[in-house]
Amino acid sequence: MDNWTEGYVAEIDYAQAYYAEMAPAHLSFALLLNGLRPPVEAGAGFAYAELGCGQGLTSNLLASLHPGSRFEAMDFLPSHIAGARRLAAECGSLNAHFSDDSFAEFASHDGADFDIIALHGVWSWVSAENRRALVQILRRRLKPGGVVYVSYNCLPGWAAHMPIRQLLRQHVETSSAPMEERIGNALRFVHGLAEMDSGYFAQVPSAAAHLNGLDGKSDSYIAHEYLNRDWAPFYHADVARDLAAAKLTYGASATLFDNDDAWSLDAAAQARLKATDDLTLRETLRDTLSYRRFRRDIFVKGPQRLPAAEREALLRATRIGLCVAAGEVPHTVKSPCGERPVPVELIDALAQGPQTLDHLAQGDDFAETLRAVVMLVGEGLAVPLPGGDAAERCPGAQRFNAVVLRRNRYSPDIRQLASPVLGGGVIVGLVERLFLLARLDGADPVVFAWSVLAERGKRLRRGGEELVSAEDNLAELGRLYGAFESGRLPLLQGLGIA
Numbered sequence: 001m002d003n004w005t006e007g008y009v010a011e012i013d014y015a016q017a018y019y020a021e022m023a024p025a026h027l028s029f030a031l032l033l034n035g036l037r038p039p040v041e042a043g044a045g046f047a048y049a050e051l052g053c054g055q056g057l058t059s060n061l062l063a064s065l066h067p068g069s070r071f072e073a074m075d076f077l078p079s080h081i082a083g084a085r086r087l088a089a090e091c092g093s094l095n096a097h098f099s100d101d102s103f104a105e106f107a108s109h110d111g112a113d114f115d116i117i118a119l120h121g122v123w124s125w126v127s128a129e130n131r132r133a134l135v136q137i138l139r140r141r142l143k144p145g146g147v148v149y150v151s152y153n154c155l156p157g158w159a160a161h162m163p164i165r166q167l168l169r170q171h172v173e174t175s176s177a178p179m180e181e182r183i184g185n186a187l188r189f190v191h192g193l194a195e196m197d198s199g200y201f202a203q204v205p206s207a208a209a210h211l212n213g214l215d216g217k218s219d220s221y222i223a224h225e226y227l228n229r230d231w232a233p234f235y236h237a238d239v240a241r242d243l244a245a246a247k248l249t250y251g252a253s254a255t256l257f258d259n260d261d262a263w264s265l266d267a268a269a270q271a272r273l274k275a276t277d278d279l280t281l282r283e284t285l286r287d288t289l290s291y292r293r294f295r296r297d298i299f300v301k302g303p304q305r306l307p308a309a310e311r312e313a314l315l316r317a318t319r320i321g322l323c324v325a326a327g328e329v330p331h332t333v334k335s336p337c338g339e340r341p342v343p344v345e346l347i348d349a350l351a352q353g354p355q356t357l358d359h360l361a362q363g364d365d366f367a368e369t370l371r372a373v374v375m376l377v378g379e380g381l382a383v384p385l386p387g388g389d390a391a392e393r394c395p396g397a398q399r400f401n402a403v404v405l406r407r408n409r410y411s412p413d414i415r416q417l418a419s420p421v422l423g424g425g426v427i428v429g430l431v432e433r434l435f436l437l438a439r440l441d442g443a444d445p446v447v448f449a450w451s452v453l454a455e456r457g458k459r460l461r462r463g464g465e466e467l468v469s470a471e472d473n474l475a476e477l478g479r480l481y482g483a484f485e486s487g488r489l490p491l492l493q494g495l496g497i498a
Contacts, residue, residue: 006102006127007229011179013079014054014121015220018061018416018425020383021254021296022118022149024048025423029318029384030298031147033374034252034259035311037304039115039147042317043387045069046115049141051106051134052122056084056098061418061425063088063096064396066386071096072114074106090403093396103133113143123152123239127230131242138246138301148248148299150239157293158233161210163200164190165226172227180219183227187214236283236295249303250279254296256378257335260371263378264290264336290336312366319385320373321354321422322347325491329381343372350376353494354385354421386423393420394496401497405437409452420496428492431477435484436498446477 020026024046028038040046045068050059053073063071073096075081081100088096099106103126117138123131138148171186172179194201194208201207214222240250257263261270269289276282286292306314322329329347332339346369349360361369376382397418404414408430416425417433428436431449438448450473453459460467460476467473492498 006130008077008125009179009223009227010077010079012220012223013077013083014224015218016055016057016413016415018058019120020380020424021151022050022058022120023062023383023386023424024066024116025384025386026377027116027147027149027254027298029377030252030254030256030259031300032306032311032315032318033256033370035306035308036251036300037145037306038314039143039145039300041387047072047112047143049073049114049117051103051117051119051137052126053080053084053098054121055080056087056096057414057416058118058120058425059098060084060087060091060093060096061400061416063093064091064400064418065393065420065423067095067392067396069095070112072099072111073097074099074101076100076102087403091396091400093400103130103137107133107136107140111141113141113146115143115146116149117142117146118149120149120151121224123150124232124234125224125228125230130230135242135246138243138248142246142248142301144302145304146301147251148243148246148301149254149296150243150299151254151294151296152239153233154287154292154295155233155235156288157291160204160206162233164207164211165231167193168222168226169231179223183219183222187211187222233293236287236297237280239295239297240280240283240299243299247301248299249301250283251298251300251303254298256374258286258290258292258295260374261286262337266337315370316358316361316366317356319354319356320350320360320377320382321385321495322350322376322382323419323422323424323426323495324381325487326351327487329376333375333379340375342375346372346376350382383422383424385421390420390423390496393423396420397496401436402440405433405440408433408437417492417497422495426492426495426497428497431480432484432488432492435481435489436492439498445481446474449477449481450474 024040031038047070048062050073053059053075056073059071059073073084078100081098084098088098119134142148167190168186171189172182175182175185190211194211253259261273273282273285276285326347329342332341346360349355357370357373360373373382377384397420400418404417407414412430415427417428419426434449434452435445438445450470454470460473462476467476489498
């Protein structure tokens with residue numbers, strides 16, 4: 001099997017996941033914040049490729065919301081691509097194409113160029129040979145002015161915990177039992193070492209905490225994060241050097257807070273960064289001073305720096321929308337350097353619906369409003385919206401959501417629904433998804449939700465206690481549905497989801 005998997009875990013599929021940072025509107029916003037021209041004009045069509053797409057949920061969801069754009073995604077695990085193609089077919093998405101090519105095979109193909117190429121969870125988990133194939137793809141298929149999103153485990157944040165990964169992987173290799181069983185045994189083995197509190201675990205106190213954090217992770221996450229043959233964290237400088245061969249220059253971080261030194265660094269650290277002229281060294285210093293473990297970098301093929309006035313004009317025209325109810329927005333947000341207040345008037349304005357930054361800043365200092373908006377987006381409370389008319393995104397979103405909700409009748413794996421208003425995905429809880437499916441099919445939401453949960457052997461909890469009887473579960477679901485009708489349902493309706 002290793003002949004075609006190349007040491008990559010193929011026994012267990014990767015989790016279904018949508019990554020908001022990969023949305024074109026988010027990438028454009030991050031570049032604008034750093035003063036760089038986005039890869040496509042707001043509202044224009046684009047060509048998007050996702051290399052190593054996993055089960056393809058991000059590309060499928062984005063394709064449903066951007067019917068005038070072209071999406072190509074590949075992953076060499078056939079089970080991933082079979083599922084991605086089935087979802088695209090059920091959603092009627094004619095603009096999404098999936099293949100099970102390897103990176104080398106994809107690199108050998110000719111085809112139309114891309115405005116955006118995304119690699120999430122790929123760079124740190126493939127061989128040096130595959131990284132060279134990726135660079136070849138980026139060199140040949142990315143348009144001038146196009147952008148690349150690449151996420152990876154980074155140093156020095158991962159340095160202290162690399163032995164845990166090594167122990168887990170080596171222990172898993174000692175058995176031929178099913179992968180889930182091997183993962184459980186490996187975790188228990190390493191926990192036993194941690195309890196000895198000697199050697200590595202005595203010298204690196206954070207190691208035990210890191211190991212404890214894995215107890216709540218799924219087998220799928222542990223398998224694909226820790227158990228591949230090829231696995232390596234990188235310094236940003238290493239990635240920037242490799243991607244320079246594809247004519248790429250670092251533009252910004254898709255993790256917006258990583259672009260704001262005042263968010264995570266004290267005054268002395270900020271001063272040290274400002275005194276560093278070399279941009280690549282500055283990123284290494286940022287990672288060192290903040291002890292960052294994961295990066296979401298945006299590289300640009302021929303970055304164009306915007307005049308200050310044009311940058312501000314484009315930012316002012318950017319529309320921002322809340323993806324949670326206004327009442328769910330906290331009064332303050334914690335940062336590594338302390339708590340930051342969330343302006344009440346800003347939330348009141350966004351509660352009325354998406355607004356341009358120009359409108360949000362009326363009568364206020366634009367820079368202050370922008371900082372507050374970046375904080376909301378960075379915390380996942382708001383998103384920058386794509387251009388174009390939300391009405392054009394509605395048909396695809398409705399088809400996508402109907403398919404996902406009907407799948408939830410049998411499997412709860414997909415948690416995100418598509419919002420034509422926001423132009424992205426929104427996480428919706430399992431019980432809420434069952435309520436929405438019942439409403440879609442004209443069934444009693446409470447009775448239907450309980451029938452599905454009971455069929456799966458699930459029970460609700462109230463006050464920390466599991467509810468055993470059907471009567472108690474139905475009563476609790478009735479209470480939850482009442483709260484849903486008055487709370488979350490109006491939000492989901494406002495986002496074009498319900």
